[in-house]
Amino acid sequence: MKRFASVPARRAAMRARWQAWPEPARIAAIAGGAVLVLGLLGVFAYRDALGRWLWPDPRYDALRQRAEVALQAGRLTDAQGDGARELFEAALALQPDQLEARDGLARVALAALARAEAGADKGDTAQAHAALQLARELQAPKARVDALAARLQAMRAQAVGIDELLARARAAQAAGHLDDGSDAALPLYQQVLQAQPRSQPALEGREDALEDLLKPAGGMLARGELLQAAELLHRAENFDPGHAALPPLHASLARALEARGQHIRQLLARGRLEAAAQACDQLRQLQAGPLPQACAAPLGDALLRAAATAPAAKVARLLALAEAAGVDAAHLQQAQRQRRGEQRSPPHPVLPATTPQTRARVARLLEQMERARARGDWLTPPGDSAWDRLREARALAPRDPRVLQASTALLAAARECNAEALRDNNLGRALVCLDAWRQLAPSDEGLATARRRLAQRWIAVGSERLEAGRTADARRALEQARTLDPQTPGLGEFAARLEKLR
DSSP: OHHHHHHHHHHHHHHHHHHHSOHHHHHHHHHHHHHHHHHHHHHHHTHHHHHHHHSOOHHHHHHHHHHHHHHHHTOOOOTTSOSHHHHHHHHHHHOTTOHHHHHHHHHHHHHHHHHHHHHHHHTOHHHHHHHHHHHHHTTOOHHHHHHHHHHHHHHHHHHHTHHHHHHHHHHHHHTTOSSSSTTSHHHHHHHHHHHOTTOHHHHHHHHHHHHHHHHHHHHHHHTTOHHHHHHHHHHHHHHOTTOTTHHHHHHHHHHHHHHHHHHHHHHHHTTOHHHHHHHHHHHHHHTOSOOOGGGTHHHHHHHHHHHHHSOHHHHHHHHHHHHHTTOOHHHHHHHHHHHHHHHHSOOOOOOOTTSHHHHHHHHHHHHHHHHHHHHTOSSOSTTSSHHHHHHHHHHHOTTOHHHHHHHHHHHHHHHHHHHHHHHTTOHHHHHHHHHHHHHHOTTOTHHHHHHHHHHHHHHHHHHHHHHTTOHHHHHHHHHHHHHHOTTOTTHHHHHHHHHTTO
16 A cells, blocks of 8 residues: 555655756756657658658669760650650659759750750751750740740741742632642641741631632522531631631521421421431431431331331332431341241231131231230331231221221220320320321321420420520420421420520
8 A cells, every 4th residue: 555655645756846946947848848749740740751861762863863874965855765854754753852853854954945046056947846845845944945936937937938828829719729739728828827827918818718618608508508518617617617707607507407307307207218318318427416306216217117018129228228217236137037027928818807817817916916005015116016916907807896996996095195195294105105196097187286285395395404404405305396396386486595505
């Protein structure tokens, strides 16, 4: 117990001895201890930098010495990494806080600048340009760099013969040779501007030549020659993408493309599939943005349906057009297999509707039709859709009561499917059901109303997407509405709102 009792006594004795020290001595002791602690913390925090300073990496010295040798030998830079610049940079990467490597790079910059000036004095512009580029990259004095750059530009202009080039360009422009070869006006003006970017005669000449080049573009667009007009705009952009005439011409081209898309939809509606495919192919060659929606699934599906019933001589052509329209390989192969199977199979004998064979086959087809309808396969895949099965049954027994009843039921189901999809705001499914409705009863008076209703729903969806800032979705909705009913109320206003965002 005495041993433990002595601990407080010893602490009290230590406090007494501390209090016995003079106050200045106590303050000095505390300050010394704090300095010692801070010093230890600093050594710990900067131990890496101190280590590099006290004990430099031997690789650093080796690289720096090699860099000095390269600098003395005039090897300022080397693609293999053995130039003074590359060696000093490697040394600096090893020891970023060492000043010798930074100083070495500064000396390389000055040596490069001196070499560039010497090259300019000798008339060796290639050497001067290369050395000047190195000096600029290593941040040589800007005033000297800019002065030498201006001197080299003047030397280049003198060597090129600016006055002669301008005279040849004006003569070519007067003769109507604008961009048809290296001796045409625009390429010659371009040579002048490469030597003297601010040459006013060359800038004005190029402006006039581009105006002459673009004059036919308006007529091309008016005549529907979109490919030629787009090519002309591209040629002009090669010389001056910011020419003042280009934006309005691009806007006119966009409007013409939009009109061409509407024309394609009309061709599809009239069943002129090959003409629609040809028009889509022309737009594809333009590469002027996304193709109209009609050039994708609607065209591809229509071509597959046509191939299923077309004469054998036209099948290959229709399938090739479907492939170009983006129909996937699986559907193409299925259509080809179906046609090959029909060609290999002997023609079915024409059986009266009352024979057991006909009744059994009609029953199977109607069952397959109902299963396809339940799956939602109204029109696709070709040969296995509800419409295709019903069509086969109609061909076998057009007056069979079961076939007539199935036709009526399928038409009613298509109408109900369209209405239900609209109630659920499932516009994609509503469109599929509407297409099935149109196939089953092309002259149905309710089709026009259904198309307009669906088009207006697409406009509403597009407006919602536009307000949310999703302009791409809004444009797709506009395209869907136009495909369904180009005359639907509100379509023009919605298109104008989108046009303002271009």
